[in-house]
Amino acid sequence: MKSKQILVLAAALVGALLIGAIFILLAKSNPITAYSVMLSGPFSSNFGFTETLVRTTPILLVGLGIIISFRSGVLNIGGEGQLLMGAIASAAVALSFPLLPTVLLLPLVLLTGAVAGGLWGGIAGFLKAKLAVNEILSTVMLNQIAAQLYIFLMRGVLIDPQELAYGTGVPQTSLVPAGLWLSRLIEGNRLHTGFIMAVVAAILVYVLLWRTTIGFRLRAVGEGPDASRYAGINVEAYVALAMVLAGAFAGLAGTIEVLGVHHRALEDLSAGYGFSGIVAALFGRLHPLGVIPASVLFGALIVGADMMQRAVNIPAAIVLVIQGFVILFVVSSDLLMRKPELWDKLKLRLLRQSREEV
Amino acid sequence: MADLAGQGIFLGIIATGLRLATPYLLAALGEMFTQRSGIYNLGLEGVMLMGAFFGFFTTWVTGSPYLGLFVSMIAGAIMGLMMAFVSVTLKAEQGISGIGFSMLGWGLSGLFFRLYVGGITTIEGLKPWKIPVLGDIPFIGPAFFNHHFVVYLAFLLVPVSWFILFKTNWGLTVRAVGMTPQAVDTLGGNVAATRYQCIIIGSMMAGLAGATLTVANAQMFMDNITAGRGFIVVALVYFGRWSPLGILAGSLLFSMADSFQLWVQVLGIDFPYELAVILPYVATIVALAVSFGRVWAPAALGRPYERGARG
Numbered sequence: 001m002k003s004k005q006i007l008v009l010a011a012a013l014v015g016a017l018l019i020g021a022i023f024i025l026l027a028k029s030n031p032i033t034a035y036s037v038m039l040s041g042p043f044s045s046n047f048g049f050t051e052t053l054v055r056t057t058p059i060l061l062v063g064l065g066i067i068i069s070f071r072s073g074v075l076n077i078g079g080e081g082q083l084l085m086g087a088i089a090s091a092a093v094a095l096s097f098p099l100l101p102t103v104l105l106l107p108l109v110l111l112t113g114a115v116a117g118g119l120w121g122g123i124a125g126f127l128k129a130k131l132a133v134n135e136i137l138s139t140v141m142l143n144q145i146a147a148q149l150y151i152f153l154m155r156g157v158l159i160d161p162q163e164l165a166y167g168t169g170v171p172q173t174s175l176v177p178a179g180l181w182l183s184r185l186i187e188g189n190r191l192h193t194g195f196i197m198a199v200v201a202a203i204l205v206y207v208l209l210w211r212t213t214i215g216f217r218l219r220a221v222g223e224g225p226d227a228s229r230y231a232g233i234n235v236e237a238y239v240a241l242a243m244v245l246a247g248a249f250a251g252l253a254g255t256i257e258v259l260g261v262h263h264r265a266l267e268d269l270s271a272g273y274g275f276s277g278i279v280a281a282l283f284g285r286l287h288p289l290g291v292i293p294a295s296v297l298f299g300a301l302i303v304g305a306d307m308m309q310r311a312v313n314i315p316a317a318i319v320l321v322i323q324g325f326v327i328l329f330v331v332s333s334d335l336l337m338r339k340p341e342l343w344d345k346l347k348l349r350l351l352r353q354s355r356e357e358v
Numbered sequence: 359m360a361d362l363a364g365q366g367i368f369l370g371i372i373a374t375g376l377r378l379a380t381p382y383l384l385a386a387l388g389e390m391f392t393q394r395s396g397i398y399n400l401g402l403e404g405v406m407l408m409g410a411f412f413g414f415f416t417t418w419v420t421g422s423p424y425l426g427l428f429v430s431m432i433a434g435a436i437m438g439l440m441m442a443f444v445s446v447t448l449k450a451e452q453g454i455s456g457i458g459f460s461m462l463g464w465g466l467s468g469l470f471f472r473l474y475v476g477g478i479t480t481i482e483g484l485k486p487w488k489i490p491v492l493g494d495i496p497f498i499g500p501a502f503f504n505h506h507f508v509v510y511l512a513f514l515l516v517p518v519s520w521f522i523l524f525k526t527n528w529g530l531t532v533r534a535v536g537m538t539p540q541a542v543d544t545l546g547g548n549v550a551a552t553r554y555q556c557i558i559i560g561s562m563m564a565g566l567a568g569a570t571l572t573v574a575n576a577q578m579f580m581d582n583i584t585a586g587r588g589f590i591v592v593a594l595v596y597f598g599r600w601s602p603l604g605i606l607a608g609s610l611l612f613s614m615a616d617s618f619q620l621w622v623q624v625l626g627i628d629f630p631y632e633l634a635v636i637l638p639y640v641a642t643i644v645a646l647a648v649s650f651g652r653v654w655a656p657a658a659l660g661r662p663y664e665r666g667a668r669g
């Protein structure tokens with residue numbers, strides 16, 4: 001079963017890359033040179049590798065939230081909005097209490113990010129639990145609303161006074177107190193301790209989902225809501241809880257981007273991490289330990305595509321295309337995973353072909 | 359005089375509202391057929407973006423906005439065919455594959471735009487058709503009878519799609535497939551073929567709706583120009599309770615919110631732009647919250663049909 005899963009995932013990735021190659025050809029570039037830059041770049045220098053892990057961090061955190069919600073049967077697409085809400089709320093708190101000692105302020109800021117993201121996700125959770133509102137639609141709408149609120153706050157009350165003084169008016173907050181900046185792991189690179197936090201979080205999510213009663217109930221609600229209700233589980237409460245937890249992880253991702261990378265909230269804080277997190281979670285087979293390598297992979301894809309854009313002038317938007325195809329291939333392969341007889345048929349056919357070739 | 363100006367603004371809001379209702383209406387009527395057949399196409403956002411790009415691109419290259427609209431429908435049909443293959447033949451989870459298609463349309467339209475256009479370029483788009491006589495009526499004429507041809511088309515499609523859905527054999531099959539696919543299969547109907555047809559028709563209309571945004575309204579293309587309208591459309595079909603009239607009402611409600619928001623900016627009323635922009639999204643959530651739970655949905659909506667499995 002395990003090797004079969006890995007085979008399917010590898011096929012999904014290779015398939016998506018092959019289709020991506022068609023578009024590189026359309027762009028009149030050589031796919032082999034383009035891909036060799038994209039796939040080797042992130043791993044062939046210190047800079048490339050540390051940047052990959054910088055990108056991995058938010059993808060992993062969002063992905064963990066996605067795992068909790070998807071495992072509970074809630075299709076949360078709202079990572080992007082939850083991340084922005086976490087980022088702006090934690091920046092606001094960090095800037096409001098500059099005199100608090102770091103030992104108090106840092107946990108407070110991290111908590112704020114998780115709470116803000118959790119509340120934003122909780123709106124969709126509440127609407128689904130109480131009013132049966134489809135969570136895909138509500139989270140997509142909440143993403144749009146969050147994106148506007150985020151800019152509104154940074155243009156208004158939270159704008160960096162310097163931007164007003166110089167009249168440039170770029171929507172961003174002031175730098176948060178330097179004591180809050182997450183330490184860099186390697187001198188001269190952007191890799192920060194947030195990455196370690198994200199890996200620890202993955203282990204915690206594993207423990208939560210498979211070693212606690214709450215986790216068991218969340219998964220039970222996802223597997224069979226009716227059976228769970230019959231077993232006395234308050235399904236609605238767990239649906240709402242799943243959304244709150246998912247939002248909390250995405251919110252934390254936003255906070256860590258602020259504290260670890262930019263040291264302020266700014267426009268384009270999230271390079272689509274809310275969506276990459278979904279792809280990584282699905283690719284990691286909705287397992288907290290599987291999503292770690294998956295996040296590194298999609299982090300590397302983002303960094304590699306940037307390098308490719310500079311080297312051979314292929315727009316980095318190609319990452320979205322590849323990610324879209326990865327999702328489609330992974331969900332399409334579910335049929336194969338569900339029905340063992342299809343798998344056997346495929347294997348037989350392939351075997352016969354290879355025999356004929358021999 | 360002030361009275362006249364007030365009237366003018368009011369009619370202006372209506373005229374803009376009718377124009378802005380068009381993409382919602384076209385895409386939602388198409389999605390109605392798709393959902394009636396038991397599939398919900400959450401990839402509409404991506405389909406609309408592809409339609410928006412190809413409508414724009416064809417117009418930019420050939421100078422013919424009508425050819426642009428046509429090509430946008432072909433682009434929609436291709437996206438629809440892929441969606442149908444994934445959700446009907448491969449029986450994939452429709453919500454997640456829809457998100458996959460949305461990302462795909464988002465990425466592809468952005469990629470093509472950068473590769474083949476480069477930067478923001480305006481085009482000579484559709485010109486309004488003034489309906490003779492009716493268009494000359496003061497106030498009412500400009501508000502109702504001086505629009506792009508797609509506006510008339512969209513409103514004309516409301517009764518047409520009602521007729522197709524409720525008065526033709528094909529419409530009956532579509533509704534049956536969405537309710538009890540087992541029964542259709544038993545009687546020798548083809549569940550998969552009907553669903554393919556509905557998804558492709560729905561996607562063609564979504565492609566056209568996307569092109570309306572670029573070819574008729576904005577007369578240009580930019581990244582993510584649909585700004586979540588594809589998802590609003592899916593919600594709108596729920597809100598409109600899978601009926602053309604309900605969808606008409608929903609489309610008008612949303613476009614009036616859009617139009618009001620635009621006019622607030624045009625008139626320079628001191629209201630934060632970002633907060634005005636979120637109006638339609640808030641409206642969508644509210645609409646979903648008040649219309650869910652108590653409404654009847656096609657019984658097999660969202661469920662892939664497996665022969666031999668118990669419904």
